Amino acid sequence: MMSSVACSPGCRMRWVGALLLVLAPLTSMAQEVVVLRDVRLFDGTGAPSRDHVDIVIRGTVIDRVEPTGTSPLPEAKSVDGRGTFVVPGLISAHSHVGQVDGVSRVPENYNRENVLRQLRQYEVYGVTTIVALGTNQEPFYGIRREAHAGTIPGADLFGADRGIGVRNGAPSAQVLPSAADSVDRPQSVDEARAVVRQAKDRGTDLIKMWVDDSRGTMPKMTCEVYSAVIDEAHRLGLRVSAHLFNLQDARGLVEAGVDIIAHGVRDQPVDRALIDLMKAKSVWYVATLALDDASFVYADRPAWMDEPFFRHSVQPALQKQFDDPAWREKTLAAPGLKNSRxxxxxxxxxxxxxFESGVQIGFGTDSGAMPLRIPGFAEHRELELMVEAGLTPAQALAIATGRTADLLKLPDRGTIAAGVYTSPEIAQIGLTEGEAAALGRRCRVVTQPLAVVDRAVIDGAADGVLKLVLDARSERLLGAMLICDQATALLPALGLLLRTKAKVSTLGAAGLAYPTLAGVFGKITDGLLRERLTRPVRWLLRQRFRWLR
Incomplete structure (x- = not known):
């Protein structure tokens, strides 16, 4: 599956282009070859962007990622990419479909035509995967199946079924009319466990809970109920994402075992206790900055609202509202506006x-839940707000691509890596040795033949090799080249190391299954550990082993 959107040089968000290229086996070597020439590439791993790169695409598969001009390929269709910044498709772990159409919010909006329109709009804005996090209705599962198969245009679709709230609580039917019939609202622990089982039977990807009292105006889900939801979901192999607002609820949910915090804590600063608990339990955090921003930013009327990039995302009825002075005046005078800011x-x-504390950060916006949370554009606004918060553009993009692919456990997206389906396969990810040197990085190269890996010997494929480019000081992975059978199958693990800026020894210590090709990581780790031994320690060990013999 491949889709692309690239912002023109004059676009306000010129640092975000979008390209999703999912590795898949070639169906025919006669497929069309396209070369995106001389682009600037951000590959989603967190590695620095690279200038003057050619991306060779054969059919729907990245064939090679190489310095511009390396392969002439006169038979290929050449696309001049100068001035274009190529990134993986953005991934939203918190969006919605079928809730709104223009300015209307009625249950009838959840229909096939409207959902497909929104998926196409996400894709046009470079958002190529979304999670519809609750309030889903009957058409969802059929559309999801088609999206996964690539038989419909638009973003790929995952979802959290109906979602679980409390009676007369969030999400309010006054705010979101469809929520009256599309959210499960159990009143006991037993009922909570039952609705989780029903969602599992329907085929949900995640469980969503609303644990929020809307600033004290609604009933809140009790600890006993949300603990039961989490326990039952985990028993069934499902992860749980929670809607919240305040720090106290965040603490309680993390202690109960929630997997994803689906909105930022907004009542007070997070404290060390929550940070340490989230890190200890590997909980993901999705801030959805654009949610509160949408409450006032359009009434503030920033200059970018007149640019085509924005106006293309707005339906006519919503644009009419934006142009209405009375609407702007009413919005700016609303009592809750100060709270939103x-x-x-x-x-x-x-x-x-x-982020600075090392908590796992994912990407999401709550786009599609309300008319002002505009599918596609909200994701670009989120990136901008993340940079305003203090992240660099590269850090924000890494979160919106590779890191959120990690959150959703989708190794086939989020990064741009090359996989050549030859025999043996050739694959490359991150920086080459030359590219690292050009960026001023002091690096070392580690080469590991597969002849010492039991699985490769068993399969008669021991002639492969893995080459790693490591930071000389920290031993963090900068890039990798593989030539072996199933080379592309090893790419997700290497991509995870790049995105998390981890040492290669992390994989070697991960308790890898045996015998598999992943054993090559253990061999590399063993070699690095041996090299770290000082001469006196090596001498002492040799003496010790000689005495034992």
Whole structure:
């Protein structure tokens, strides 16, 4: 599956282009070859962007990623990419479909035509995978199946079924009319476990809970109920994402075992206790900065609202509302506007703290839940707000691509890597030795033949090799080249190391299955550990082993 959107040089968000290329086996070597020439590439791993890169695409598969001009390929269709910044498709772990159409919010909006329109709009704006996090209705599962198969245009679709709230609580039917019939609202622990089982039977990807009292105006889900939801979901192999607002609820949910915090903490600064608990339990955090921003930004009327990039995302009825002075005046005078502005500032502050503290950060916007949360554009606005919070553009993009692919456990997307389906396969990810040197990185190269890996010997494929480019000081992975059978199958693990800036020894210590080709990582780790031994230690060990013999 491949889709592409690239912002023109004059576009306001010129640092975000989008390209999703999912590795898949070639069906025919006669497929069309396309070369994107001389682009600037951000590959989604967190590695620095690279200038003057050619991306060779054969059919729907990246064939090679190489310095411009390396392969003339006169038979290929050449696309001049100068001035284009290529990134993997953006991935939203918190969006919605079928809730709104123009300015209307009625249950009838959840129909096939409207959902497909929104998926196409996401894709046009470079958002190539979304999770519809709750309030889904009957058409969802059929559309999801078609999206996964690539038989319909638009973003790929995952979802959290109906979602679980409390009676007379969030999401309010007054705010979101479809929520009256499309959200399960159990009143006991037993009922909570039952609705989780029903969602599992329907085929949900995740479980979504609303744990929020809307600033004290609604009933809140009890600890006993949300603990039961989490326990039952985990028993069934499902992860749980929770809607919240305040720090106290975040603490309780993380202690209960929630997997994903689906909105930022906005009532007060996060504290060390929550940070340590989230890190210990590997909980993901999705801030959705654009949620509160949408409450006022369009009434503020920033200059970018007149640019084509924005206006293309807005349906006529919503544009009419934006152009209405009375609507702007009413919005700016709303009693809750100050709260929204303060919530955004607190959300940005907490995002920066959590990111710097090493908490796992994912990407999402709550787009599609309300008319002002515009599919596709909201994701670009989220990136901008993340940078305002203190992240660099590269850090924000890495979160919106490779890191959120990790959150959703989707190794086939989020990064741009090359896989050549020859025999043996050739694959490359991250920086080459030359590219690392050109960036001023002091690096070392480690080469490991597969002849010492039991699985490769068993399969008669021991002639392969793995070459790693490591930071000379920290031994963090900068890039890799593989030539072996199933080379592309090893790419997700290497991509994870790049995105998390981890040492290659992390994989060697991960308790890898045996015998598999992943054993090559253990061999490399063993070699690096031996090299770290000082001469006196090596001498002592030799003496010790000689005595034992």
């Amino acid at each position: 303060e919530a955004l500032k607190m959300n940005q502050r907490n995002l920066a703290i959590l």
